[in-house]
Amino acid sequence: xxxxxxxxxxxxxxxxxxxxxxxxxxxxxxxxxxxxxxxxxxxxxxxxxxxxxxxxxxxxxxxxxxxxxxxxxxxxxxxxxxxxxxxxxxxxxxxxxxxxxxxxxxxxxxxxxxxxxxxxxxxxxxxxxxxxxxxxxxxxxxxx
Numbered sequence: 001x002x003x004x005x006x007x008x009x010x011x012x013x014x015x016x017x018x019x020x021x022x023x024x025x026x027x028x029x030x031x032x033x034x035x036x037x038x039x040x041x042x043x044x045x046x047x048x049x050x051x052x053x054x055x056x057x058x059x060x061x062x063x064x065x066x067x068x069x070x071x072x073x074x075x076x077x078x079x080x081x082x083x084x085x086x087x088x089x090x091x092x093x094x095x096x097x098x099x100x101x102x103x104x105x106x107x108x109x110x111x112x113x114x115x116x117x118x119x120x121x122x123x124x125x126x127x128x129x130x131x132x133x134x135x136x137x138x139x140x141x142x143x144x
Contacts, residue, residue, distance in 0.1 A: 010069040011036055011086055012051065013079075014043035014060040021117045029083060036086035064110065077107045 013029070016022040026040045041048050043060040052067060059065065059075075066079040074082045085094035097106040 008036055008068040008070070008072060008082070008086075010039065011082065012039040012041060012067045012069075013083060014045075014048050014057075014065055014067075015040055016061050016117075017042040017045075018121070019117050020120055021113060029087070032090070033088040034086055035088050035091060038083065038086055063114075077103065077110050080110050081106055 013026075015026045029038055029040065041051070043065075044057040048055070048060070049057060055065075055067070055073075063076050064079040064083075066074040066082050068074070068082075081094050081097045084090040084097065087094075096102040
Protein backbone atom coordinates (compact mmCIF):
# COMPACT_ATOMS: atom_id res chain seq x y z
CA UNK A 1 0.00 0.00 0.00
CA UNK A 2 1.45 3.33 -0.97
CA UNK A 3 -0.36 5.50 1.57
CA UNK A 4 -0.91 3.90 4.95
CA UNK A 5 -4.18 4.83 6.61
CA UNK A 6 -5.74 6.33 3.49
CA UNK A 7 -9.35 5.15 3.22
CA UNK A 8 -10.31 3.08 0.20
CA UNK A 9 -13.57 4.09 -1.50
CA UNK A 10 -13.12 2.21 -4.80
CA UNK A 11 -10.79 -0.53 -6.04
CA UNK A 12 -9.61 -1.37 -9.52
CA UNK A 13 -8.56 -4.97 -10.07
CA UNK A 14 -6.69 -5.81 -13.26
CA UNK A 15 -7.32 -9.44 -14.27
CA UNK A 16 -5.76 -11.68 -16.88
CA UNK A 17 -8.48 -11.94 -19.54
CA UNK A 18 -6.70 -14.99 -21.05
CA UNK A 19 -6.80 -16.91 -17.76
CA UNK A 20 -9.97 -18.94 -17.19
CA UNK A 21 -9.55 -18.87 -13.41
CA UNK A 22 -9.07 -15.09 -13.46
CA UNK A 23 -12.15 -14.60 -15.64
CA UNK A 24 -14.14 -16.93 -13.38
CA UNK A 25 -13.08 -14.96 -10.28
CA UNK A 26 -13.92 -11.70 -12.08
CA UNK A 27 -17.47 -12.94 -12.66
CA UNK A 28 -17.69 -14.16 -9.07
CA UNK A 29 -16.53 -10.80 -7.68
CA UNK A 30 -19.05 -8.93 -9.83
CA UNK A 31 -21.91 -11.11 -8.54
CA UNK A 32 -21.13 -10.26 -4.90
CA UNK A 33 -22.66 -7.39 -2.95
CA UNK A 34 -19.92 -4.78 -2.80
CA UNK A 35 -19.33 -2.42 0.10
CA UNK A 36 -16.48 -0.88 -1.85
CA UNK A 37 -17.09 -0.75 -5.62
CA UNK A 38 -14.77 -2.92 -7.70
CA UNK A 39 -13.76 -2.02 -11.24
CA UNK A 40 -12.33 -5.04 -13.05
CA UNK A 41 -10.28 -4.25 -16.13
CA UNK A 42 -8.19 -6.54 -18.31
CA UNK A 43 -4.58 -6.45 -17.11
CA UNK A 44 -2.08 -4.71 -19.38
CA UNK A 45 -4.94 -3.47 -21.60
CA UNK A 46 -5.09 0.01 -23.08
CA UNK A 47 -7.69 0.89 -20.42
CA UNK A 48 -5.43 -0.31 -17.60
CA UNK A 49 -2.47 1.58 -19.06
CA UNK A 50 -4.58 4.74 -19.44
CA UNK A 51 -5.81 4.57 -15.83
CA UNK A 52 -2.44 3.64 -14.30
CA UNK A 53 0.44 4.77 -16.51
CA UNK A 54 3.06 4.21 -13.79
CA UNK A 55 1.95 0.67 -12.87
CA UNK A 56 4.06 -2.38 -13.75
CA UNK A 57 1.49 -3.87 -16.11
CA UNK A 58 3.52 -7.00 -16.84
CA UNK A 59 3.44 -7.78 -13.11
CA UNK A 60 -0.37 -7.51 -13.05
CA UNK A 61 -0.49 -10.42 -15.51
CA UNK A 62 1.52 -12.57 -13.10
CA UNK A 63 0.19 -11.57 -9.70
CA UNK A 64 -3.19 -10.38 -8.41
CA UNK A 65 -3.12 -6.62 -7.93
CA UNK A 66 -5.69 -4.16 -6.58
CA UNK A 67 -5.39 -0.39 -6.83
CA UNK A 68 -7.21 1.92 -4.45
CA UNK A 69 -8.76 5.16 -5.58
CA UNK A 70 -6.12 7.18 -3.73
CA UNK A 71 -3.09 5.39 -5.08
CA UNK A 72 -2.93 2.42 -2.73
CA UNK A 73 -1.32 -0.61 -4.39
CA UNK A 74 -2.01 -4.09 -3.05
CA UNK A 75 -0.37 -7.20 -4.52
CA UNK A 76 -0.51 -10.95 -3.99
CA UNK A 77 -2.02 -11.96 -0.64
CA UNK A 78 -2.84 -8.37 0.34
CA UNK A 79 -4.70 -7.85 -2.94
CA UNK A 80 -6.85 -10.95 -2.39
CA UNK A 81 -7.62 -9.89 1.17
CA UNK A 82 -8.60 -6.34 0.14
CA UNK A 83 -10.85 -7.73 -2.63
CA UNK A 84 -12.67 -9.88 -0.06
CA UNK A 85 -12.78 -6.92 2.35
CA UNK A 86 -14.67 -4.96 -0.33
CA UNK A 87 -17.46 -7.57 -0.32
CA UNK A 88 -20.32 -7.43 2.19
CA UNK A 89 -20.52 -11.17 2.84
CA UNK A 90 -16.76 -11.66 3.01
CA UNK A 91 -15.50 -8.68 5.03
CA UNK A 92 -15.40 -10.60 8.35
CA UNK A 93 -13.34 -13.36 6.69
CA UNK A 94 -11.03 -10.74 5.14
CA UNK A 95 -10.44 -9.18 8.53
CA UNK A 96 -9.46 -12.60 9.91
CA UNK A 97 -7.25 -13.35 6.89
CA UNK A 98 -5.38 -10.10 7.58
CA UNK A 99 -4.38 -11.30 11.07
CA UNK A 100 -1.17 -13.20 11.83
CA UNK A 101 -3.25 -16.38 12.21
CA UNK A 102 -5.19 -15.92 8.95
CA UNK A 103 -2.50 -14.56 6.66
CA UNK A 104 -0.85 -17.97 6.05
CA UNK A 105 -4.26 -19.32 4.96
CA UNK A 106 -4.70 -16.42 2.54
CA UNK A 107 -1.15 -16.89 1.23
CA UNK A 108 -1.72 -20.62 0.67
CA UNK A 109 -4.91 -19.82 -1.26
CA UNK A 110 -3.12 -17.31 -3.49
CA UNK A 111 -0.27 -19.76 -4.15
CA UNK A 112 -2.68 -22.62 -4.94
CA UNK A 113 -4.60 -20.41 -7.37
CA UNK A 114 -1.34 -19.36 -9.05
CA UNK A 115 -0.26 -22.98 -9.45
CA UNK A 116 -3.64 -23.99 -10.93
CA UNK A 117 -3.56 -20.97 -13.23
CA UNK A 118 -0.10 -21.87 -14.54
CA UNK A 119 -1.16 -25.46 -15.19
CA UNK A 120 -4.30 -24.43 -17.09
CA UNK A 121 -2.54 -21.75 -19.14
CA UNK A 122 0.08 -24.34 -20.06
CA UNK A 123 -2.62 -26.53 -21.60
CA UNK A 124 -4.06 -28.41 -18.64
CA UNK A 125 -6.76 -31.03 -19.13
CA UNK A 126 -9.86 -29.46 -20.60
CA UNK A 127 -10.62 -32.11 -23.21
CA UNK A 128 -10.15 -35.85 -23.18
CA UNK A 129 -6.79 -35.49 -24.95
CA UNK A 130 -5.59 -33.09 -22.24
CA UNK A 131 -5.35 -30.05 -24.55
CA UNK A 132 -7.22 -26.75 -24.45
CA UNK A 133 -8.73 -25.47 -27.65
CA UNK A 134 -6.97 -22.31 -28.84
CA UNK A 135 -4.82 -22.45 -25.67
CA UNK A 136 -7.77 -21.48 -23.47
CA UNK A 137 -9.67 -23.59 -20.97
CA UNK A 138 -12.85 -22.71 -19.13
CA UNK A 139 -12.97 -22.73 -15.35
CA UNK A 140 -15.82 -24.76 -13.88
CA UNK A 141 -18.96 -22.68 -13.67
CA UNK A 142 -17.63 -19.81 -15.75
CA UNK A 143 -20.43 -17.86 -17.42
CA UNK A 144 -20.65 -18.59 -21.10
